[in-house]
Amino acid sequence: MRIIADPATLSTLPQQPGVLVPTMGALHEGHFELIRRARSEAGPEALVMVSIFVNPIQFDRPDDLAAYPRTMEEDLEKCRAEGVDLVFTPDADAVFFPDRSTKVIESALSDTLCGATRPGHFDGVCTIVLKLFNLLRPTAAVFGEKDYQQLAIIRRMVRDLNIPVEIIGHSTVREPDGLAMSSRNARLTAEQRADAPRIRQAMLAAAEESTPETILSTARQAIESPLNQIDYLELVDAETLETATDLTQPSLLATAVFYNSVRLIDNLLIPAR
Template sequence: MEIANTVTELLLAKKRFPFPPVLVPTMGALHQGHVALIRKARDIAGPNGCVAVSIFVNPIQFNNLNDLENYPNKLANDISICETEGVDLLYTPSTESLYAGNRSITINESSLSAQLCGAARPGHFDGVCTVVAKLFNLFSPIDAVFGKKDYQQLAIINRMVRDLNFQTVIHGVDTVREQDGLALSSRNVRLSVKARTQAPVLHKALKSACELLERGQKDVATLLKHVREHISQNAPLAKIDYIECVDAATLQAVDLLNHKSIIAIAVFFDDVRLIDNVELNPNY
């Protein structure tokens, strides 16, 4: 595995690998969820193709300085995971390497980011779009892999690729979970013992909404009320940020389930914000 730390090193490394690659953009602190993305990338690239991973904690997508400062840095472990998984090229730029000091251009998304996490984190997805666009320009990937845990991010990246004519196919990978159902996240290690015990309720609440749908309940208000009550009754430490049901493609709110949608949630346990979602595919 070759490691590039600057744009110049990356451009030189590209000449030594079969390009274009399959790209897995990450912010590091890799876990089994990221491993699933890397393995998906290898399946796409094949044994002789190039799998590239980027690790960069993107400062312009954080609207909370405390969250940025507390984001875990486990680069040595991340490198070990990438080596074990057969990554060909690892890109670990510094902020100074990737962003000019007097930068003045940012990509703005004005529709899909207006709700869910975008409403609670102003500017977050503009930062995401900007850094992903930069990575796409640097790598020119034929394919890129993202997790479905951040469903809004996946939808926005798909929209950016469509609207800006990037020649990259985006692949979404299902959320990887702990045995008790909690979605894997680099933030899970910050949960207190009591919060970690209660956090799996999020997935259970979403699953219970699916069960209601299977029994014929398609009224969104009823489903959302059920999810909210399930969390409130079984996770007293949880502070709900949002629980919403939106169209899976446009992320616009829906009132009645008659096409593919998602229920997305964000919940605080102390200062740790967890997100999760479930896809709803009503039979009609």
């Protein structure tokens, strides 16, 4: 496994087909599923590449950036065990020029859900993903569907800018109790961790309702607890991410929930009726 921290080194490597899994580290089983999917897509000839970079420009809260778990040595060992071919581990100073004045802005899908409550978040996501694509030159990249809005925005960016990278979505990986796997889960207290599976349970129960209004009210009542605070809870069109006014098209029930400063997201696709 090759570990590269200096972006300049990447330009000296021979160009070779590869599948990229972008991460911010603190790797867990959810990431490993993405890496295995990348290996399946890459086949025996192409590289599997992982980036480990806590991207400062996608954080809207300085305390969240400071508290984000960083476990580089463990992450590298896990990548080696998964058979990753190349790991890109740059510092922020090596990725961003101090006088940078260019960023990537998506303006149709990023105003709702996480985009509404995290100003500038998706500008930071799009900018770093495009930089990773330019630096690592993958032929494909794998993203988890837990970050449904992020996946949709990256697909739109790739389409609109004619970026020659195939975007592969992989289903959300969950703990046995249904909680979506996340690096942030490690920051939950034992009491919060025992409470957090209610998010998934609430969404499954709400999906049985027959109108957008009852879906949202059922989900809200089931998610709320003395331990958490809902950041947002919305039912949107699964394609446009605009508010769903009926259930005639596939829709997405999506939420972000705070347990103190730990913000968890999840979503559930609801078929058209």
